[in-house]
Amino acid sequence: MARGEIVVVNPNSNAVVTAGFDAALAPLRFADGPAIRCVTLEDGPYGVETQEHVEQVAIPLRRLVERETRAGAFVIACYSDPGLHVCREGTKAPVFGICESALLMALARGDRFGVIAIGEGTMARHQRYVRQMGLMERFSGERPLNMSVAESAAGDNTLARMIEVGGELVKLDRCDVIVMGCAGMARHRQGLEAALGVPVIDPVQAAVTMAIGAVRVAA
Amino acid sequence: MARGEIVVVNPNSNAVVTAGFDAALAPLRFADGPAIRCVTLEDGPYGVETQEHVEQVAIPLRRLVERETRAGAFVIACYSDPGLHVCREGTKAPVFGICESALLMALARGDRFGVIAIGEGTMARHQRYVRQMGLMERFSGERPLNMSVAESAAGDNTLARMIEVGGELVKLDRCDVIVMGCAGMARHRQGLEAALGVPVIDPVQAAVTMAIGAVRVAA
Amino acid sequence: MARGEIVVVNPNSNAVVTAGFDAALAPLRFADGPAIRCVTLEDGPYGVETQEHVEQVAIPLRRLVERETRAGAFVIACYSDPGLHVCREGTKAPVFGICESALLMALARGDRFGVIAIGEGTMARHQRYVRQMGLMERFSGERPLNMSVAESAAGDNTLARMIEVGGELVKLDRCDVIVMGCAGMARHRQGLEAALGVPVIDPVQAAVTMAIGAVRVAA
Amino acid sequence: MARGEIVVVNPNSNAVVTAGFDAALAPLRFADGPAIRCVTLEDGPYGVETQEHVEQVAIPLRRLVERETRAGAFVIACYSDPGLHVCREGTKAPVFGICESALLMALARGDRFGVIAIGEGTMARHQRYVRQMGLMERFSGERPLNMSVAESAAGDNTLARMIEVGGELVKLDRCDVIVMGCAGMARHRQGLEAALGVPVIDPVQAAVTMAIGAVRVAA
Amino acid sequence: MARGEIVVVNPNSNAVVTAGFDAALAPLRFADGPAIRCVTLEDGPYGVETQEHVEQVAIPLRRLVERETRAGAFVIACYSDPGLHVCREGTKAPVFGICESALLMALARGDRFGVIAIGEGTMARHQRYVRQMGLMERFSGERPLNMSVAESAAGDNTLARMIEVGGELVKLDRCDVIVMGCAGMARHRQGLEAALGVPVIDPVQAAVTMAIGAVRVAA
Amino acid sequence: MARGEIVVVNPNSNAVVTAGFDAALAPLRFADGPAIRCVTLEDGPYGVETQEHVEQVAIPLRRLVERETRAGAFVIACYSDPGLHVCREGTKAPVFGICESALLMALARGDRFGVIAIGEGTMARHQRYVRQMGLMERFSGERPLNMSVAESAAGDNTLARMIEVGGELVKLDRCDVIVMGCAGMARHRQGLEAALGVPVIDPVQAAVTMAIGAVRVAA
CATH class of the missing domain: 3.40.50.1860 (Rossmann fold)
Known part of the structure; x- marks a missing residue:
C-alpha cells in the first residue's frame, strides 16, 4: 500500500x-x-x-x-x-x-552555514530566502561555482571546484557547515566533506x- | 554490528x-x-x-x-x-x-513556533537558547503547563491541560506549529495535534x- | 508619446x-x-x-x-x-x-507600522513577507477586518470596521502609522486617518x- | 496659493x-x-x-x-x-x-543597498542611523570618497572616484542598489548608474x- | 586635584x-x-x-x-x-x-529589561533608541507612570504607582530586570526592588x- | 566586616x-x-x-x-x-x-566592538555567546592571537602581536572599541589603547x- x-x-x-x-x-x-x-x-x-x-x-x-x-x-x-x-x-x-530542509539540518550540525551555489544568478534569490526564513544571524555567505548546471553535472573537475569554493566559505567566511545549493550534487557530498573537514549537507x-x-x- | x-x-x-x-x-x-x-x-x-x-x-x-x-x-x-x-x-x-532539533524541525512545518513548557522555571533558559540559535524572528512564545514533571507524566488531565495551553499559543501568540518542551510528552502528540489543528513536534x-x-x- | x-x-x-x-x-x-x-x-x-x-x-x-x-x-x-x-x-x-512600497512609505511617516488585512487567511503570507524585507523590528502587527473582498468593497460599514481594527493596532499594538493591506481601500484613507490621528498609507x-x-x- | x-x-x-x-x-x-x-x-x-x-x-x-x-x-x-x-x-x-527617504526608496529597487559617503568621518553616524531604522539586514556597506564636500562639488574627477567606490560596493560588498550619501551629488546620478549597472538613488x-x-x- | x-x-x-x-x-x-x-x-x-x-x-x-x-x-x-x-x-x-548605561547594566542583571517611563510622550523616542543600540531582542517593553515629572518628584504615591507599572512589566511583559526611565527616581529604587523581586536599575x-x-x- | x-x-x-x-x-x-x-x-x-x-x-x-x-x-x-x-x-x-560585562562596557565606549582572542579554538563559543546576548548588530568580529595562554602570559612580543591583531579589527572589521578576550591581558591594556587610538576594555x-x-x- x-x-x-x-x-x-x-x-x-x-x-x-x-x-x-x-x-x-x-x-x-x-x-x-x-x-x-x-x-x-x-x-x-x-x-x-x-x-x-x-x-x-x-x-x-x-x-x-x-x-x-x-x-x-x-x-x-x-x-x-x-x-x-x-x-x-x-x-x-x-x-x-530542499533548501529550507537543508538550512535547518545544517543548523543542527554547525553554528554558521555557507552555501555553494552553481552560478551567481541565483544568489540574490537565495539570500532573500535566508532572510525570509529569519536565519541571517547563522548565515556565513554563499559562493558560486560559476558552472552551468550541465557542466556541474558532467564535469570531472566539479569536485575540485567545489572544494575550492567550499574552502573559501570555511576559511574566509568562517562557516563550519556547508550546504550544497543544488539538487544534483549528492555524489560529491562525501568527497567534499572529507576534503573540507566540516559537515556537508545534501539538500x-x-x-x-x-x-x-x-x-x-x-x- | x-x-x-x-x-x-x-x-x-x-x-x-x-x-x-x-x-x-x-x-x-x-x-x-x-x-x-x-x-x-x-x-x-x-x-x-x-x-x-x-x-x-x-x-x-x-x-x-x-x-x-x-x-x-x-x-x-x-x-x-x-x-x-x-x-x-x-x-x-x-x-x-532534542530542543535544537525540535525547533529546526518545527520551522519546516510552520512559520512561527510556540513551545509548551512543563513549568515556568525553565522558560528563561529556553528563551536564552532560542536567542542563541538566532531564531527569535520565528518564535511566537512559550507557555507553561505549571505541572511538575511527575504530574505531567502521571496525570490523566495532562492532555487536557496541553490542549488548553497549546490553544493559547495558537490563538493568542499566533503560532502555527507547536513544540512540546519536554522529553516525556510523546504519547500526547497525536491527541494534541488533532485537537489544535496544527503540527505538533515531539523533540x-x-x-x-x-x-x-x-x-x-x-x- | x-x-x-x-x-x-x-x-x-x-x-x-x-x-x-x-x-x-x-x-x-x-x-x-x-x-x-x-x-x-x-x-x-x-x-x-x-x-x-x-x-x-x-x-x-x-x-x-x-x-x-x-x-x-x-x-x-x-x-x-x-x-x-x-x-x-x-x-x-x-x-x-504595492505592499513593498506601502511598508517603505510607512517607515517615512512613523516608527512602527500596523497593517489592516481583509481576512485572516493572508496574514501568514504577509508576515513572511515582512520578514523577507527585513523589517520585523518596525512591525507592530496585523489585524484582519474579517470581511470578504466583496463585502469590504460594497459594505457601508467598512469604514467603521476599519476604524475599529485600526484603533486596536494603534492602542494595543502601539503602531504610529497604518498601512491598508488591500488595493481596494483607497476611498477610506482620509476618513480612517482623520479618525485614528495617525498617517494612513494606501498601497x-x-x-x-x-x-x-x-x-x-x-x- | x-x-x-x-x-x-x-x-x-x-x-x-x-x-x-x-x-x-x-x-x-x-x-x-x-x-x-x-x-x-x-x-x-x-x-x-x-x-x-x-x-x-x-x-x-x-x-x-x-x-x-x-x-x-x-x-x-x-x-x-x-x-x-x-x-x-x-x-x-x-x-x-533625505537619508531615511533614500534608504527606503533604495529598498524598492534592490535587495541590499550600499552607500557612497563623502568622507570617513560620517560613516559611524550613518551606520548608527541604519541600525536605528532597523535596516541592518539590507545594508551591504558604506565606503567613502575621501574627498571634502568642496572637492566633491568642484572636482572633475568626482564621477570617476564615485564609479570606483561604487564598483567596490557592488563587487566586494555585493549590493545591488547604490545610495549617494550626500545632498550635492545629483548631477552624477545618471553617469554613475550607467557605469555601475545598478540603480543609483539621489537622496x-x-x-x-x-x-x-x-x-x-x-x- | x-x-x-x-x-x-x-x-x-x-x-x-x-x-x-x-x-x-x-x-x-x-x-x-x-x-x-x-x-x-x-x-x-x-x-x-x-x-x-x-x-x-x-x-x-x-x-x-x-x-x-x-x-x-x-x-x-x-x-x-x-x-x-x-x-x-x-x-x-x-x-x-544614563539611558545607555542603564540598559547595559540591566543586561548584566537579567535577560530581558522593562522600562518605567514618566509619561507616554517619551516612549517612541526611547524605543527608537533601544533599536539604535541594537538591543531589541532583550527589550520586554516600556510602560508609563503617566505622571508629570513634577508629580513623580513630589507625590507620595509615586512608589505605589511604580510598583503597579513595574509589576505589569514583570508579569505581562515578562521582564526580569527593571530600568527606571528618569534621572530623578533613585530614592524609590530599593523600595521598588523589594516589592518586585527583580533588580531595579537607577540610570x-x-x-x-x-x-x-x-x-x-x-x- | x-x-x-x-x-x-x-x-x-x-x-x-x-x-x-x-x-x-x-x-x-x-x-x-x-x-x-x-x-x-x-x-x-x-x-x-x-x-x-x-x-x-x-x-x-x-x-x-x-x-x-x-x-x-x-x-x-x-x-x-x-x-x-x-x-x-x-x-x-x-x-x-567578565565576557558579558566587557561587551556591555564596550558598548558604552564605542559603536561596534572587536574581540582579541588568544586562540581560534574559543571563537565559535564566543560568537555563540554574542548571539545569545543579542548583540550581533554591534559585533565587528573576533581575531585570534594564535598564542597559547602560557605564551601570551610570558612572551615579550605579546603586546606587539595584540597591536597587530587589534589593528586589523579596527581597520578591516571597522570596530571602534576593543575587548581583550582573556582574563590575563590587563597589563597590556594601556599600551594597546595608546597604540590603537580606540578604547580597550579589560574584562x-x-x-x-x-x-x-x-x-x-x-x-
Whole structure:
C-alpha cells in the first residue's frame, strides 16, 4: 500500500537529475520504511535557473500534489523551493522544500552555514530566502561555482571546484557547515566533506530525512 | 554490528521517562535501519529542572559519549540540551539536542513556533537558547503547563491541560506549529495535534529523525 | 508619446477594483507628468486571496510586462505583490509592488507600522513577507477586518470596521502609522486617518508615487 | 496659493549646494503639481560634516518649520537627517529626511543597498542611523570618497572616484542598489548608474518624490 | 586635584532633580575615589520632556564639556541621553549617557529589561533608541507612570504607582530586570526592588558606576 | 566586616593568572570601598581552553558561590563565563561574567566592538555567546592571537602581536572599541589603547566595576 509514500518531485524536466538524486536516496530506503518515489515534473524547464523558471513550475507542482492524494509527504527537489507554500496550501500532507530542509539540518550540525551555489544568478534569490526564513544571524555567505548546471553535472573537475569554493566559505567566511545549493550534487557530498573537514549537507537527503520522520510519526 | 547505532541518552535517572520515549521511537525503527538504543544516565538527577541539574550532567554526558566509541550518532534527550557542545567536542559522531532539533524541525512545518513548557522555571533558559540559535524572528512564545514533571507524566488531565495551553499559543501568540518542551510528552502528540489543528513536534522523535539521516548518509 | 508611462496592473479580474484605484490615483496625475494607465489582468482570478491565486498570476504578469515594452515603470496592484521578482527579471523598467512600497512609505511617516488585512487567511503570507524585507523590528502587527473582498468593497460599514481594527493596532499594538493591506481601500484613507490621528498609507498610491519619481528622474 | 508647497531646506549655508539640488529637482516639478521651494538655512554651517554641525542646526530647522505654517511638506536636505524628529514634533505637515527617504526608496529597487559617503568621518553616524531604522539586514556597506564636500562639488574627477567606490560596493560588498550619501551629488546620478549597472538613488530626489505623494494624497 | 573628576550634568534647570541624584550618588563616593560633581545646565529647560527639549540642550552640553577640560569623565543625566554623541566628539574623556548605561547594566542583571517611563510622550523616542543600540531582542517593553515629572518628584504615591507599572512589566511583559526611565527616581529604587523581586536599575547610578571604572582604569 | 565584599574567582588553577588580575584591580580598590578578594578555583584546570574545561568548572563554581554566603557580589574571571547562570541560581548576590560585562562596557565606549582572542579554538563559543546576548548588530568580529595562554602570559612580543591583531579589527572589521578576550591581558591594556587610538576594555576590570556599583547601591 502506498499510504505514507514520500513523493520527491524534480521540478525540472531533466531526468538525469532525477535519477541522480534517486540514487543518492538509497541510504534512506528501508525494507519496512516509507517508499520514496522520485518523479520528474512533466512541464518543467530543463533546469531551474531564472526566477521565471521558479514561477512557472509553481502551479504545475500544485497540480501534481493535488493528484497524489495518497502521498504521505512531498519533497520539492529544487534548491529554489519553487511552489513550496502553494503546495502546502493544496494538501494535508507535509511538504518539504530542499533548501529550507537543508538550512535547518545544517543548523543542527554547525553554528554558521555557507552555501555553494552553481552560478551567481541565483544568489540574490537565495539570500532573500535566508532572510525570509529569519536565519541571517547563522548565515556565513554563499559562493558560486560559476558552472552551468550541465557542466556541474558532467564535469570531472566539479569536485575540485567545489572544494575550492567550499574552502573559501570555511576559511574566509568562517562557516563550519556547508550546504550544497543544488539538487544534483549528492555524489560529491562525501568527497567534499572529507576534503573540507566540516559537515556537508545534501539538500535532497536532508528533506527526505525530515519527510521520513514526519510520515512515520504521523502513522 | 553496532556501527551506526543511535544512542539516545536520558540525562535524568528516571527510567520511566526513558521507557516512555523508547516506546515513542518505535515508528523510527526499521528492519534494516540504524539501531536506536535508549540509555539512562547513571549519575543524572531524577529530573532536569534547574540550571544546576543542567550543568551537573554535562561532564557525565561527555564521559558517556567518550565511552560509546562505536555509536553512529547521539541524541541528548532533555529539552534543555545539557552538555550539547561539550559532547560534540568529544566525538566525531554527530550529536543532536532534542530542543535544537525540535525547533529546526518545527520551522519546516510552520512559520512561527510556540513551545509548551512543563513549568515556568525553565522558560528563561529556553528563551536564552532560542536567542542563541538566532531564531527569535520565528518564535511566537512559550507557555507553561505549571505541572511538575511527575504530574505531567502521571496525570490523566495532562492532555487536557496541553490542549488548553497549546490553544493559547495558537490563538493568542499566533503560532502555527507547536513544540512540546519536554522529553516525556510523546504519547500526547497525536491527541494534541488533532485537537489544535496544527503540527505538533515531539523533540525526541525530531532529533532521532535527524540522527537517522546523518547516520545513513554518512555510511 | 507613451515613453515613461506608468502601467498599474490589477492582477485580479475584478474591473471594479481597477476602477477604484484608478480613481484614487487622480491626485497623482499631472498635466505634464507621467501617464498612469490602469489595466486588469485578463487571466487573473476574481480576487487574489489564496496562495494559489498569488502563484497563478505570476507568469501572466510577466507576459504582460514583456508586452509593454514602452512602459516607464510598472506597479503590481495587489497587496501580496505577486510576481514581483519575476516581473523585475523581465524588464529594465522598475517594477513596484504595492505592499513593498506601502511598508517603505510607512517607515517615512512613523516608527512602527500596523497593517489592516481583509481576512485572516493572508496574514501568514504577509508576515513572511515582512520578514523577507527585513523589517520585523518596525512591525507592530496585523489585524484582519474579517470581511470578504466583496463585502469590504460594497459594505457601508467598512469604514467603521476599519476604524475599529485600526484603533486596536494603534492602542494595543502601539503602531504610529497604518498601512491598508488591500488595493481596494483607497476611498477610506482620509476618513480612517482623520479618525485614528495617525498617517494612513494606501498601497497603490504609495507605489505610484515611487514610480513617478523613478520615471521622472531616469528621464 | 502655496497650500501644499514642498519646502526643501538645505541645513548648511552653502547656497551652491542648494542651487545644485534645486536644479536636480526639475524633473519633479509639474505644471499643476506641488510647488517645490528650496531654501538655505540662514544659521547653518558651511557644510554639515561633524556631529556638532548636525546638532547645531536642529533647533534652527525647527524654527524654520514653525514659521512655514503653510507648507504642505518639508524635506531636510542633508544626509545626516539633522533635526528630523524635532521638526516632526513641530508641525502637522509630513517631514522627510533625505537619508531615511533614500534608504527606503533604495529598498524598492534592490535587495541590499550600499552607500557612497563623502568622507570617513560620517560613516559611524550613518551606520548608527541604519541600525536605528532597523535596516541592518539590507545594508551591504558604506565606503567613502575621501574627498571634502568642496572637492566633491568642484572636482572633475568626482564621477570617476564615485564609479570606483561604487564598483567596490557592488563587487566586494555585493549590493545591488547604490545610495549617494550626500545632498550635492545629483548631477552624477545618471553617469554613475550607467557605469555601475545598478540603480543609483539621489537622496533629495527620493525625499521630494515621497513628499509629492504625501502632499497630493492628503489634499 | 580635580584630575579624574566625574562631572554629572543635569541638562534641565531644575536644581531639585540635580540635588536628588547628587544624594543618590553618595554610595559611589569613596575617600580616595574620583570626585563626583553634579552640575545643572544653566540654559536647560525646566524638564526634558519633548524632542525640542532634547535638541536644545545638545550644544549647551557640548560647550560645558569643552569648558571642563580637566574632567576625567562626563555623565549626561537625562534619560533621553541628549547630546551624547556631540559631547563625545568634543572631548577625549569618556562620556556616559544614563539611558545607555542603564540598559547595559540591566543586561548584566537579567535577560530581558522593562522600562518605567514618566509619561507616554517619551516612549517612541526611547524605543527608537533601544533599536539604535541594537538591543531589541532583550527589550520586554516600556510602560508609563503617566505622571508629570513634577508629580513623580513630589507625590507620595509615586512608589505605589511604580510598583503597579513595574509589576505589569514583570508579569505581562515578562521582564526580569527593571530600568527606571528618569534621572530623578533613585530614592524609590530599593523600595521598588523589594516589592518586585527583580533588580531595579537607577540610570544615574549605572552611568556613574561605569564612569568610575573608566576614570580609574585610565589613570 | 566582609559584608559587600566582591569575590573574584579564577576558574582555572593557574595562580599566576589570579595574581595578574589581582594586581590589575588595584585602581578599583578604595579605602572605604568594597573589598575585592581574588581566589583561585581549587578544582579548575590549568587553563580554560576547551568546552570540556568550561563545563567541568561550572558545578565547582556553584559550590564556591554557595559557600561564600557573605559575599556582596561575584565575578567569574574567565572569558567563557563558565557557570554564570548556575551561579546566579545559587545566590541572591549578583554574579558578573567578565565576557558579558566587557561587551556591555564596550558598548558604552564605542559603536561596534572587536574581540582579541588568544586562540581560534574559543571563537565559535564566543560568537555563540554574542548571539545569545543579542548583540550581533554591534559585533565587528573576533581575531585570534594564535598564542597559547602560557605564551601570551610570558612572551615579550605579546603586546606587539595584540597591536597587530587589534589593528586589523579596527581597520578591516571597522570596530571602534576593543575587548581583550582573556582574563590575563590587563597589563597590556594601556599600551594597546595608546597604540590603537580606540578604547580597550579589560574584562576583569569591567566586571569588577559593575560589581562595585551593584554592591554599593544595594547597601
